[in-house]
Amino acid sequence: MEVTKKLADFIVSTVLGNIPPEAREIGKRIILDLLGVSLAGSRDPMSRIMTEYIKDTGGRPRASVWGKKFRTSSSLAALANGTFGHALDYDDINRNMRGHPTVPVLPAALAAGEEAKASGKELLEAFIIGVEVETKLGAGMNPHLFENGWHPTAILGAMGAAAAAARLFNLSGEKVCMALGIAGSLASGLRQNFGTMTKPLHAGRAAQNGVMAAQLARRGYTADPGIVEAKLGYANAFSGAGKYDLNKIVANLGDPFDIVSPGVGLKRYPSCARTHPAIDAMLDLVVQNDIQPEDVEAIACAGTYTTPTMLIHSRPRTALEGKFSLEFCMALALMERRVALPDFKDQKVQDPKIQELIRKVTFSVRPDLNSLEQSGNPSTTVKVTLKDGRVYTKTVDEARGTPGNPLTAGEVKDKYRQCVKGIQSKKDMEKTIELVEGLENLKRISTLADLLQGASH
Template sequence: MGITELLVKFAGADVAEEAAAMMRLSLFDWAACGIAGAREQEFAGFRRAQMTEEGPAHIFGGDGAGAATAALVNGTLSHALDYDDTHFAHIGHPSVAVLPAVMALAETLDISLTDAVDAATIGVEASVLTGIWLGRSHYQIGYHQTATAGAFGATLAAARLLGLDKQQTRHALGLCSSMASGIKAQFGTMAKPLNAGLAARTGVEAALWAQAGMTAAQDGLAGPLGFTETHHGEGVDVKLPRKEWQISTISHKFHACCHGLHAMLEALSGANVEAERIAGIKIRTHPRWMSVCNIAQPKTGLEVKFSYAHTAAMTLLGHATGSIANFNDETARDAGICALRDRIEVSEDDALTETQSQVTLTLVSGEVRRLRHDLMAPMTLEERSVKLRTKVDALLGEPASETLWQAVIGSDLDAVTACFEGVPV
């Protein structure tokens, strides 16, 4: 079955209970990231520039807009901190592309929270499947899977919410094929989160246009001169989920930086050694991350989020990488961090997977410590929810975190979107 036929069929699939439960955790995490992201003053001008219309869809930080605009703004703001979830099967951030489209349309259409969660689950799964289908060459050549695969996931989720028939859904995916875009050159800039917003808006617009009667290529993804042929896709074989869904292995962030750094940071959390006792530090990672998050000498807080050496130095010197506040321009210039950073060696190791990292610490005493972590280590839903609630408590404050949590585990979509305005911390 071709990718387009697979996605069209999947749009109306039943959603597994455990997959939907994971989606609710990602909804909690995504909303918290968006509420906190709306406080970032550097995005204030962008947000204001989009407020050219009023509408029923809530926007992070207050106000309302039409579904497409809300999807754009909320997708961008929820990825502004780069603190949202990731899926390593295709190296993308699925929730920030899919959930803004789903929540904006669900509000506009007065859809229940349960149906919105089911649509988002389908969309996230489709995003990951599309990313796997595109393959590693698509990512390595420079495309941002959050923006490309994410747009197809957002489109399929929107098609489900709108109740599009199979032919309309096919056209929506075809329209998306002309719209999906985003490049990794934007990493470390404000345009990286914009990639997520554009993907979410594409999903809303492609589905609405297909509903309105606009047609497109019958197979804009895998057909002649389609997306895979023109965007360095591999056409990897994928199958629809049965017992195991891709969303079950989604990875949530517990450090406020690029997810490629997290295995290294988790490994360092077990170092238990003072920085002054360290004579040498060697970090080994999968080759793919060397072009993503290995900025050797970051100059800004944004660039720090993409630096192995700088975040490793921060951790060893006691600067909490789970705190958004620690990723700022002052941290980038900190003399102590920079001095330790410049003594750290980062190298690639193709024996490691994309979710693994190994750190070798050589102490002044001559002792050598080898630390290793794999982000795919099993974690139950209960364990994950505890870690996420701790994260969101820190992001929003405990009262706001509790209100959002109760809304997300409930049945009222309006209760969730009412939290979007947020409160200062």
Template structure:
């Protein structure tokens, strides 16, 4: 029996009743967070251009494009909304996957669910399964896969989207295995495109293609039989022989589900997660010692080499590039005691005060004397003042990185309101929050998307005023 067949059997066997309360709770938190960041990113250039480039290829249909009232076909909606969900780099993370788990799966499920009039319970089931599949493949291929230069959100997210859509469509085991095999040929995304519009496009692309794989399988499309394990299949081509462990696909399946442990990570800041532990350190130092930028002579930052490879950008060249600059993020954190969406909007990345501080920031990789070898999520920051005083802070991982250090429900709610208020009125946001809180009781996902549709807000004052 092929690896795809074995995954398909588990996908088919897993039902809503098998999920503990914690899994449902985390899944609803992920839906809340993903809806919020998708709304916040909906009018960014990347999703706007992605939608425009589709042109007549985006047919009229039943599926909402977040941020407005336009409705298109499911595949186009998945691509545009998936790109929007990752446009601000504010969406959730998974340590097992090594990427962003929810945006690829939920962008596909919301669109397919609208077309199919799926219930909240069915979408929750499909989402947790999609999460489990992409995380399981992540366990099998990481960290080699990540370090090689693949962007796991794209390369693995397509499997999560395919698995979730196959479950939502009610495909049998044989067709589900085909959907996963097709997804292997759709898998793509390289880290060289970090700091550009292509990175969020990876999410839209894999959400669309994961759904497309499931739809093709439903039609009776055929695929290779051993596409994951074949000598020229996914595992050997993307990782190479000896650089993966296929047994980790199945060991302890659902015991616990990956969304519970190690769990899902929610972001405090709208920038690359690899900058977050250093930012947490700076926030602590600023708060504890009342630091001001004009007092600072030198800022030294240490993060894991794997994180610094894509965040050591002392001279960011665009707003998107700034999201991947640990130097820029530390400067903003010191200057403002916060990092907001506005810090990456328009020409904000050119801010003179921020760039003056950038020249004082030195970033390096930390040593085993600072953190144990198995820790690759920590950071240390040391600030030297002009009067000679030195302050330092250290964290093992950023707040919210996984279930062991979660953001509070109040923090998640505040983030959701702040993000959604860029599009919706506060009255609408409250109603939307309530619907998501009771997501498993929703008869049709259109109950949620109707609240996101802005057509009924025409002429009314939105939260952004």
């Protein structure tokens, strides 16, 4: 099966007019969400380190570094902006991908689009195509890609980023195959690095790899034209022999688009998405029953067997580890009755009262979620036992913000405003929202990119 060629044909032939209106609207919504969390992430300490690296490395000023008031090469801008976008773990998710679809693709698309002097219509078109490619690859290669220890955002995202950049550079079908072949070899990212600065680097490198792959292919650089399906190729190497389904990758390309079904979830909390059902449950229990931290004897959580393989920091000491700690998120929700950006600080994680609550949290596998088929099921049960013997239990199957329980358009815009407060002026904030909502009508995406540079910092 010529999977790589079929992906390339889809990348070359798909036009915005053939993309359903619902997909276009969702596309713009998730673009706005990622721009907001990226600007917020541009103020994280890891982003300072990345900015210093980018400036030292240099590069012709072709694309904007978001929130930083300078420009660099397209590939380095993609690296920086992709890292910023994942710095807070506040960006969107897709179930087929088992990762974050927008953060590798949008930074690559905007950087390549600035270089290509693209329109908003061309950006939106390429972005939706890139997301479709990476998520359909995920549908055919998961769960084994994930279970082998790879970070899907990095592995699949490099291909989505390459698809978007190749489209913006107007590559032929043959050269798109080359770009995918190059990106397939560049892709990497290990889940053991969850809870460190290197996890966001995975997203930045995926975006950079996509731009680099398309730029090399444009110049005539070669790769294997059948990289996805080849015996020693992409699917076999990352998922394992016989543990992927090539038909699932191409059978339903664009029908439906993955951003419509199964959809893309937008986060309410700046932590790993697998914590979100439990956070929703805990917050509901605390508020409805006026539970006080000092009255709690034990907190028992139960969900799928893959949860501990994602939330790998049961005794966190840093804010980054806290994002991948069910125990910290439960303690935080109980103590503060919220889970918000300002709470993810090292001092908060190390607070003796938080640490005491962390030790009261346990996790077990629910019998109904102990199979490979249920490995991606986020449903979580939280049981809070009080010292006086009272017990409160709640199960959340779909966290608020997921496709089955989505945020409204107004809530997405409010999240954007909260993320960029103090980075963009109120005028630029509202203008950015306006431009994204009317992206198809934007003559040059440089107009949007200029707004994303924000105030100097």
